[in-house]
Amino acid sequence: MGPLVPDVISNDFNYIIALVIGVAFGAILEQAGFSTSKKLVGLFYGYDFTVLRVFFTAGIVAMFGIIMLDHWGYLDVNLIYINPTFVGAAIAGGLIMGLGFVIGGFCPGTSVCAAAIGKIDAMYFILGSVIGILIFAEGYPLWEDFYKAYNFGGIRIFDTFGISQSLFAFILTSIALLAFWATSIIENKVNGISKPAIRFTPYYLGLTAVGVFIAVSAFMFPPKKAGLLEMVENLEFVNSYPLKEITSDELAYRMMEGDKKLQIFDFRTSEEYRKQSLPNSILFSIDNFFEKEPNRFLSLANRVNVFVLNEELTERKIAVIAKELGYNNIRILSGGIKTFDKLILNFDKTQTPQNKVEETTFAFREKASVKIPEMIKNNKSKGGVEKKLKRVVGGC
Amino acid sequence: MQTKYMNPYLAGFLLGLLLVATVYITGRGLGASGAVKSMTVQVVESVTPNHAEHTKFYKEYLSEHTGSPLKSWLVFEVIGVLIGAFISGLVSERLNLTLEHGPRINSKIRIFGAITGGLLFGFGAQLGRGCTSGAALSGMAVLSSGGILTMIAIFGGAYLFAYFFRKFWI
Numbered sequence: 025m026g027p028l029v030p031d032v033i034s035n036d037f038n039y040i041i042a043l044v045i046g047v048a049f050g051a052i053l054e055q056a057g058f059s060t061s062k063k064l065v066g067l068f069y070g071y072d073f074t075v076l077r078v079f080f081t082a083g084i085v086a087m088f089g090i091i092m093l094d095h096w097g098y099l100d101v102n103l104i105y106i107n108p109t110f111v112g113a114a115i116a117g118g119l120i121m122g123l124g125f126v127i128g129g130f131c132p133g134t135s136v137c138a139a140a141i142g143k144i145d146a147m148y149f150i151l152g153s154v155i156g157i158l159i160f161a162e163g164y165p166l167w168e169d170f171y172k173a174y175n176f177g178g179i180r181i182f183d184t185f186g187i188s189q190s191l192f193a194f195i196l197t198s199i200a201l202l203a204f205w206a207t208s209i210i211e212n213k214v215n216g217i218s219k220p221a222i223r224f225t226p227y228y229l230g231l232t233a234v235g236v237f238i239a240v241s242a243f244m245f246p247p248k249k250a251g252l253l254e255m256v257e258n259l260e261f262v263n264s265y266p267l268k269e270i271t272s273d274e275l276a277y278r279m280m281e282g283d284k285k286l287q288i289f290d291f292r293t294s295e296e297y298r299k300q301s302l303p304n305s306i307l308f309s310i311d312n313f314f315e316k317e318p319n320r321f322l323s324l325a326n327r328v329n330v331f332v333l334n335e336e337l338t339e340r341k342i343a344v345i346a347k348e349l350g351y352n353n354i355r356i357l358s359g360g361i362k363t364f365d366k367l368i369l370n371f372d373k374t375q376t377p378q379n380k381v382e383e384t385t386f387a388f389r390e391k392a393s394v395k396i397p398e399m400i401k402n403n404k405s406k407g408g409v410e411k412k413l414k415r416v417v418g419g420c
Numbered sequence: 421m422q423t424k425y426m427n428p429y430l431a432g433f434l435l436g437l438l439l440v441a442t443v444y445i446t447g448r449g450l451g452a453s454g455a456v457k458s459m460t461v462q463v464v465e466s467v468t469p470n471h472a473e474h475t476k477f478y479k480e481y482l483s484e485h486t487g488s489p490l491k492s493w494l495v496f497e498v499i500g501v502l503i504g505a506f507i508s509g510l511v512s513e514r515l516n517l518t519l520e521h522g523p524r525i526n527s528k529i530r531i532f533g534a535i536t537g538g539l540l541f542g543f544g545a546q547l548g549r550g551c552t553s554g555a556a557l558s559g560m561a562v563l564s565s566g567g568i569l570t571m572i573a574i575f576g577g578a579y580l581f582a583y584f585f586r587k588f589w590i
Binding site: 028033039040045049055063068071089090093098099104106107109113115118120126128130137141149150151152158162167168179189227228231416 | 425426427428429430431432433434435436437438439440441442443444445446447448449450451452453454455456457459460461463464475476477478491493494496497498499500501502503504505506507508509512514515516517518519520521522530531533534535536537538539540541542543544545546547548549550551552553554555556557558559560561562563564565566567568569570571572573574575576577578579580581582584585586588589590
């Protein structure tokens, strides 16, 4: 599950990745024509809207791509860098950058790109930006308060507007398409060209088809989680699903032996968990399956992962979801915690064994009924999965 | 002879895919101004280490980053941009040491404009916590309110001021 840094890809190798990504970034910008200031500022004088087309298309594609990866559980959005929102600084900084754009004809990325192919004006632009940063650094105490004021943190735009992510994505895409159409008309007028603004060549149709496919697939197909939750509502399917079980006696035995391989995942509510839980059990939820850090526990090799809940049926449902997600090392507690409570914790000593097997079983349960409550009492509850991974630090 | 530029929608599509890959692999977006900042901090630190140690901005920067300022993700990325753009220019036969300027101004005014514009952009990118790449494009991709606000301010501001500087370009 993404992001792949830092656990799949090391922080040092990440620098190599940065270099490779940069090469692609520079090549795309240059091929798009971002290496000449004349083309860049054309946007503001109406004679060339290339920047708007490239920029908006890239933004929309990236937005849908990230929504899609999140939707299907390939990317933990809680870990990616979301640019923080400092309202005053964002607006003032943006306006200053806008002014710099029409005076200088570049932005930092495009100036680097243009300088690489020999544009002298771009080299002066970079020199200017170094001076600008120096001024900001030297005068920092003067604007520090403003720089840090009106902080809303890593808030996302659809939350700001109080609408769903999908609705915002739809609105933004509509605005982009409208802008593509309107700017083509303006561009033709300014340049005195009379070809139609929208042409349905196979090329554009192909590109649109790919775009529509990506957009639709991000929303039309149910998310993995919703699909799985619906699937386990089919009781016949759940009951016939092959699952390994563990008996109350075996679980008790492994606990008493201090089996290091044993991992107990408690899926009850956190209130129930806090009231009383099995020794060394981990509080877990279905949502944890879709988060990067918690599901590492489930992927550890050579473990006996036991899912516990009050009822066996709900244990079964969750185990089916886990198996469908590709976790194989899973057992469910036969009869659920209820049965465990009845057989072990509240062992009925008045029963008389009918045969040899029952005799040993009952002897064991009697021992366990004393020892396990003690273990529960001494147990420092592990609680939920500690999330050590922090959001990636990004930004400029 | 210069080769034609790529279709803008195709270029945008490829750039979007690159950005998704970047976020998926590294958890962060693309950027540019941050690299110039790292470079600037490095220069100040080597030229006047005493000054860097006693000035708040550098102190904050150095406390947030470990190791050399140049050992930053964006510095490597921007080195890549230089290489990538150079290769692209080479392939499309656009490598040329030139100073482009509008028809109504001379080279001197263009140089003055480029430095002033760069200065404003450099300053604004610090205040706005990122430039067109780091704040606007990457911010839009992850639907950050701040990123989108900065994007609107950059392009809105540019349209607002464009009229006054039309002589520079047309």
